[in-house]
Amino acid sequence: MDGLQYELKRSSRRTMSVEVHPTGSIIVRCPLRMPLYEIERFLLMRETWIQERLLDSEAKRQLIPQRTHPHHIYHRGDVLSWGWQNADIIVPQRHSTHSAAQKYIERWQRAEAESLFEAMIHEHLPSIGVPGLRYQGLKLRKMKRRWGSCSSTGFITLNEHLIRVPDGCIRGVVVHELCHLVHLHHGAAFHHLVQDVYPDHRISDAILDAWTSVL
Numbered sequence: 001m002d003g004l005q006y007e008l009k010r011s012s013r014r015t016m017s018v019e020v021h022p023t024g025s026i027i028v029r030c031p032l033r034m035p036l037y038e039i040e041r042f043l044l045m046r047e048t049w050i051q052e053r054l055l056d057s058e059a060k061r062q063l064i065p066q067r068t069h070p071h072h073i074y075h076r077g078d079v080l081s082w083g084w085q086n087a088d089i090i091v092p093q094r095h096s097t098h099s100a101a102q103k104y105i106e107r108w109q110r111a112e113a114e115s116l117f118e119a120m121i122h123e124h125l126p127s128i129g130v131p132g133l134r135y136q137g138l139k140l141r142k143m144k145r146r147w148g149s150c151s152s153t154g155f156i157t158l159n160e161h162l163i164r165v166p167d168g169c170i171r172g173v174v175v176h177e178l179c180h181l182v183h184l185h186h187g188a189a190f191h192h193l194v195q196d197v198y199p200d201h202r203i204s205d206a207i208l209d210a211w212t213s214v215l
């Protein structure tokens, strides 16, 4: 395929695979000694599929506002600037180096995440009914590949980077995990409950999909 940029990862596997990431990067995995012409032939066979995925990821990225400065962060679906003056988020002067300021911003955003997520959880808990009483608490974690999870013991874990995406998308993830307090599976009963509690979840899930590139 002409001009297609991809990252090749050789390993002791037996088959080939290709992934198109939300960022538009292409990863090709193949056996250690597979010759280049075979790799190219494999990609040629999947050219249409790859081009479709690339267009799709490009369209999704256009939904997301762009950060154009190193002092920009994503926050609740917006781009905010930070600085020691004339910025959306003012960093106290005592955090005078770039790295100290970044740590300050990270702590600020984590605190924002915690209070917003808690508020949304308590807003929706009553609609979960009696199983909502199983809710034990919220844990925040930095995760690369997922937005949240729910344990059988009643703890909900949310990705602290979820604070970067629009509120509607955060709500979608919160409701999804809360509904796991009732059904620890993705069966029909689970989806009915999600639909009941948050009818807009299909739209917010589609938008969230576009935001996975900022994880």
Ligand SMILES: [Zn+2]
Binding pocket: 176, 180, 186
């Ligand atoms: Zn789930």
